[in-house]
Amino acid sequence: MKILMTHADLEEFMITHFPQVAGDFGIEEVTAEGIDMRLHVGDHNLRPGGTVSGPSMFSLADVSIYLAILSRIGPQALAVTTNCSIDFMRKPAAGVDLIAHARLLKLGRALAVGDVLIRSEGSDAIVARATLTYSIPPKAG
Amino acid sequence: MKILMTHADLEEFMITHFPQVAGDFGIEEVTAEGIDMRLHVGDHNLRPGGTVSGPSMFSLADVSIYLAILSRIGPQALAVTTNCSIDFMRKPAAGVDLIAHARLLKLGRALAVGDVLIRSEGSDAIVARATLTYSIPPKAG
Amino acid sequence: MKILMTHADLEEFMITHFPQVAGDFGIEEVTAEGIDMRLHVGDHNLRPGGTVSGPSMFSLADVSIYLAILSRIGPQALAVTTNCSIDFMRKPAAGVDLIAHARLLKLGRALAVGDVLIRSEGSDAIVARATLTYSIPPKAG
Amino acid sequence: MKILMTHADLEEFMITHFPQVAGDFGIEEVTAEGIDMRLHVGDHNLRPGGTVSGPSMFSLADVSIYLAILSRIGPQALAVTTNCSIDFMRKPAAGVDLIAHARLLKLGRALAVGDVLIRSEGSDAIVARATLTYSIPPKAG
Numbered sequence: 358m359k360i361l362m363t364h365a366d367l368e369e370f371m372i373t374h375f376p377q378v379a380g381d382f383g384i385e386e387v388t389a390e391g392i393d394m395r396l397h398v399g400d401h402n403l404r405p406g407g408t409v410s411g412p413s414m415f416s417l418a419d420v421s422i423y424l425a426i427l428s429r430i431g432p433q434a435l436a437v438t439t440n441c442s443i444d445f446m447r448k449p450a451a452g453v454d455l456i457a458h459a460r461l462l463k464l465g466r467a468l469a470v471g472d473v474l475i476r477s478e479g480s481d482a483i484v485a486r487a488t489l490t491y492s493i494p495p496k497a498g
Numbered sequence: 499m500k501i502l503m504t505h506a507d508l509e510e511f512m513i514t515h516f517p518q519v520a521g522d523f524g525i526e527e528v529t530a531e532g533i534d535m536r537l538h539v540g541d542h543n544l545r546p547g548g549t550v551s552g553p554s555m556f557s558l559a560d561v562s563i564y565l566a567i568l569s570r571i572g573p574q575a576l577a578v579t580t581n582c583s584i585d586f587m588r589k590p591a592a593g594v595d596l597i598a599h600a601r602l603l604k605l606g607r608a609l610a611v612g613d614v615l616i617r618s619e620g621s622d623a624i625v626a627r628a629t630l631t632y633s634i635p636p637k638a639g
Numbered sequence: 640m641k642i643l644m645t646h647a648d649l650e651e652f653m654i655t656h657f658p659q660v661a662g663d664f665g666i667e668e669v670t671a672e673g674i675d676m677r678l679h680v681g682d683h684n685l686r687p688g689g690t691v692s693g694p695s696m697f698s699l700a701d702v703s704i705y706l707a708i709l710s711r712i713g714p715q716a717l718a719v720t721t722n723c724s725i726d727f728m729r730k731p732a733a734g735v736d737l738i739a740h741a742r743l744l745k746l747g748r749a750l751a752v753g754d755v756l757i758r759s760e761g762s763d764a765i766v767a768r769a770t771l772t773y774s775i776p777p778k779a780g
Numbered sequence: 781m782k783i784l785m786t787h788a789d790l791e792e793f794m795i796t797h798f799p800q801v802a803g804d805f806g807i808e809e810v811t812a813e814g815i816d817m818r819l820h821v822g823d824h825n826l827r828p829g830g831t832v833s834g835p836s837m838f839s840l841a842d843v844s845i846y847l848a849i850l851s852r853i854g855p856q857a858l859a860v861t862t863n864c865s866i867d868f869m870r871k872p873a874a875g876v877d878l879i880a881h882a883r884l885l886k887l888g889r890a891l892a893v894g895d896v897l898i899r900s901e902g903s904d905a906i907v908a909r910a911t912l913t914y915s916i917p918p919k920a921g
Contacts, residue, residue, distance in 0.1 A: 374546055405515055411579050412557040419552055438552050439750065440722055440772060442583040442865035444893050444911060446886040462897075462906050463869040467749065468721065468774070470867050472895070472909065474885075483885050486895065488867060488911065490722060490772075492750070580891065581863055581913060583724035585752050585770060587745040603756075603765050604728040608890065609862065609915070611726050613754070613768065615744075624744050627754065629726060629770065631863060631913075633891070656828055687797055693861050694839040701834055720834050724865040 358464060360387060361431045367392075367424050374434050382420055391425040391460035391471060395478075398454050407451045409484075414455065414475055415443060418487035421459035422471040426491055429464055435494045436469075443487040450477035455484065467493055499605060501528060502572045508533075508565050515575050523561055532566040532601035532612060536619075539595050548592045550625075555596065555616055556584060559628035562600035563612040567632055570605055576635045577610075584628040591618035596625065608634055640746055642669060643713045649674075649706050656716050664702055673707040673742035673753060677760075680736050689733045691766075696737065696757055697725060700769035703741035704753040708773055711746055717776045718751075725769035732759035737766065749775055781887060783810060784854045790815075790847050797857050798843075805843055814848040814883035814894060818901075821877050830874045832907075837878065837898055838866060841910035844882035845894040849914055852887055858917045859892075866910040873900035878907065890916060 362370065364384050371379040381402075385393035394417060396402070402413040419438055426436055449455060456478050463470040468490060475485040503511065505525050512520040522543075526534035535558060537543065543554040560579055567577055590596060597619050604611040609631055616626040644652065646666050653661040663684075667675035676699060678684065684695040701720055708718055731737060738760050745752040750772060757767040785793065787807050794802040804825075808816035817840060819825065825836040842861055849859055872878060879901050886893040891913055898908040 377542065401518065405575060411560055411582070412553045415556045415582075416553040434546060438586050440583070440585050441552070441556075442581070442724055442911060444581050444885075444913065445579050446893055462867075462909055470869055470909070486885055486893070486911065488865060488909065490867065583770060583865055585744075585772065587752055603726075603768055611728055611768070627744055627752070627770065629724060629768065631726065659824065683800065687857060693842055693864070694835045697838045697864075698835040716828060720868050722865070722867050723834070723838075724863070726863050727861050 358429045358461065360428055362428045363387065366432075367428060370427065370432050371424070378416070378420070382417065384424065385456065387428050392421055392428060394421040394424070394457040394459065396455040396457070409449045409455060411445060414445065414485045415441065415487070417455060417457050417475060418443060418459075418473040418485070419489060421457040421473050422489040422491065425459045425461050425471055426464065426469045426493070429461065430493065433493065436491045438489055439492045440490040441487055443485060445485050447482055447484050449484045450480055453478045469493060499570045499602065501569055503569045504528065507573075508569060511568065511573050512565070519557070519561070523558065525565065526597065528569050532599075533562055533569060535562040535565070535598045535600065537596040537598070550590045550596060552586060555586070555626045556582065556628070558596060558598050558616060559584060559600075559614040559626070560630060562598040562614050563630040563632065566600045566602050566612055567605065567610045567634070570602065571634065574634065577632045579630055580633045581631040582628055584626060586626045588623055588625050590625045591621055594619045610634060640711045640743065642710055644710045645669065648714075649710060652709065652714050653706070660698070660702070664699065666706065667738065669710050673740075674703055674710060676703040676706070676739045676741065678737040678739070691731045691737060693727060696727065696767045697723065697769070699737060699739050699757060700725060700741075700755040700767070701771060703739040703755050704771040704773065707741045707743050707753055708746065708751045708775070711743065712775065715775065718773045720771055721774045722772040723769055725767060727767050729764055729766050731766045732762055735760045751775060781852045781884065783851055785851045786810065789855075790851060793850065793855050794847070801839070801843070805840065807847065808879065810851050814881075815844055815851060817844040817847070817880040817882065819878040819880070832872045832878060834868060837868065837908045838864065838910070840878060840880050840898060841866060841882075841896040841908070842912060844880040844896050845912040845914065848882045848884050848894055849887065849892045849916070852884065853916065856916065859914045861912055862915045863913040864910055866908060868908050870905055870907050872907045873903055876901045892916060
C-alpha cells in the first residue's frame with residue numbers, strides 16, 4: 358500500500374474539508390500499517406468524573422481509519438463509514454491526550470477495514486479498541 | 499421491567515449530570531420496551547454535504563440506551579458503555595431531526611443490552627442501527 | 640421488497656447448495672420483514688451443561704439473513720457475509736429448538752444488512768441477537 | 781499476565797471438556813500476548829467453492845480467545861462469550877489450514893476482551909478478524 362498523501366497533505370485536507378473538528382485531532386505519524394493520531398482532550402470531550410466521552414473516542418477511531426485510508430487512496434472525501442464496533446475497556450487517565458494506533462487490515466476496491474487501539478498518552482494500557490468498515494465510492498471516470 | 503424514572507425525571511437527570519449535551523437531545527417517550535429519543539440536529543452535528551456526523555448518531559444511540567436503562571434501574575450515573583456495534587445504512591434527510599427508537603433486550607444485574615433504530619423524522623427508512631452493552635456497577639451497600 | 644423466492648424455493652435451494660447443513664435448519668415462514676427460521680437442536684449443537692454452542696447460534700443467524708436476502712433478490716449463491724456482531728444474552732432452555740426472527744433493515748445494490756433475535760421455542764426471553772452485513776456481487780450481464 | 785496453563789494443560793482441558801470439537805483445533809503456541817491456534821480444515825468446514833464456512837471461522841476465533849483467557853486464569857469451564865464482532869475480509873486459500881493469532885486486550889475480574897487475526901497458513905493476508913468479550917464468573921469461595 359503505497360502512501361499517496363503525506364502527513365502535511367492529510368492535515369491540509371482536514372482543515373479544508375472538516376474545519377469544525379480539525380483542531381481536535383493531530384496526526385502523529387503516517388505509519389507502514391496505517392496512522393497514529395492524537396485527540397487533543399479538551400473540556401468539551403469530558404464527562405463527569407473527568408473521563409473522556411464515548412463519542413469523543415468514537416470520533417478519534419473514525420477519523421484515524423478515514424485518514425489511514427485516504428493516505429493510501431488519495432483525497433476522496435466521499436468515503437463513508439458503514440460499520441463500527443467499539444469496546445470501551447478502561448477509564449482514560451485524567452488530564453492527558455489520547456493516542457490512537459490505527460492499522461489497515463483490508464483495502465479493497467469497494468470496502469476498507471481497519472482497527473484502532475486507543476491509549477492514554479504515556480500509558481500502555483488499552484483504553485478502547487475499535488474496528489471500522491468504510492465504503493469507498495467508485496472513482497468518477 | 500417497571501419504570502422507575504419518568505420522562506420528567508430523566509430530563510432533570512440529564513440537565514444535572516450532562517449539562518454540556520442535554521440540550522442536544524429530547525426525550526420523545528418512555529415506551530414499554532425502552533425509550534424514543536430525538537437529536538435536535540444543529541450545525542455542529544453536520545458534515546460536508548449536510549449529512550449528520552457519525553459521532554452525532556453514535557451519541558444519540560448511546561444516550562438512548564443509557565436513559566432506557568436508567569428509566570428501569572433508577573439514577574445511577576456510573577453505568578458505562580462497554581461495547582457498541584453501529585451500522586450506518588443511509589444518508590439522513592437534510593434539515594430534519596433524527597429519531598431513535600431504543601429497546602432493552604436484556605437488563606441483568608451486571609450487564610444490560612439494547613438496540614436502537616435511527617430514522618430521519620417523518621421517514622420510515624432506517625438511517626442507522628446500533629447495539630450497545632452497558633456495565634452496571636454493583637449498588638453500594 | 641417483493642418476495643422472489645417462496646418457502647419451498649428456499650428449501651430446495653438449501654438442499655441443492657448446502658446439503659451438509661440443510662437438515663439442521665427449518666424455514667418457519669417468509670415474513671413481511673424477513674424470515675423466521677428454526678434450528679433443530681441436536682447433540683452436535685450442544686456444549687457441556689446442555690447449552691447450545693455459540694457457533695450453532697452464529698450459524699442460525701447467518702443462514703437466516705442469507706435466506707431473507709435471497710427471498711428478495713433471487714437465488715444468488717455468491718452473496719457473502721462481510722460482518723457479524725452477535726450478543727449472547729441468556730442460556731437457552733434445555734431440550735428445545737431455537738427460533739430466529741430475522742428482519743432486513745437495508746437491501747442495497749451492493750450491501751444488505753439485517754438483524755436477528757434468537758429465542759428458545761415457547762419462550763419470549765431473547766437468547767441471542769445478531770446483526771449481519773452481506774456483500775451482494777454485481778449481477779453478471 | 782502470568783501463564784497458569786501450559787500448551788499441554790490446555791490440550792488436556794479441551795479433550796476433557798470439549799471432546800466433540802477438540803480434534804478440529806490445534807494449539808500452535810501460548811504466546812506473550814495470547815495464543816496462536818490452528819483450524820484443521822476438513823470437509824465439514826467447507827462451503828461450495830471450497831471456502832471455509834463462516835461458522836468454522838467463528839469457532840476458531842471463539843476457542844482461541846477462550847483458551848487465551850484460561851491460560852491466564854486457570855481451568856474455568858464456565859467463562860462464556862457475551863459478544864463477538866467478526867469481519868470476513870478475504871476468501872481463504874484452498875486446501876490449507878487456518879491460523880489464528882489471538883491477543884488479550886483486557887483481563888478484568890468480570891470481563892475479558894481479546895482480538896483475533898485469521899490467516900491461511902503460509903499467507904500474510906488477513907482472511908478474517910474478530911473481537912470477543914467473555915464474562916468470567918466469580919470464583920466459588
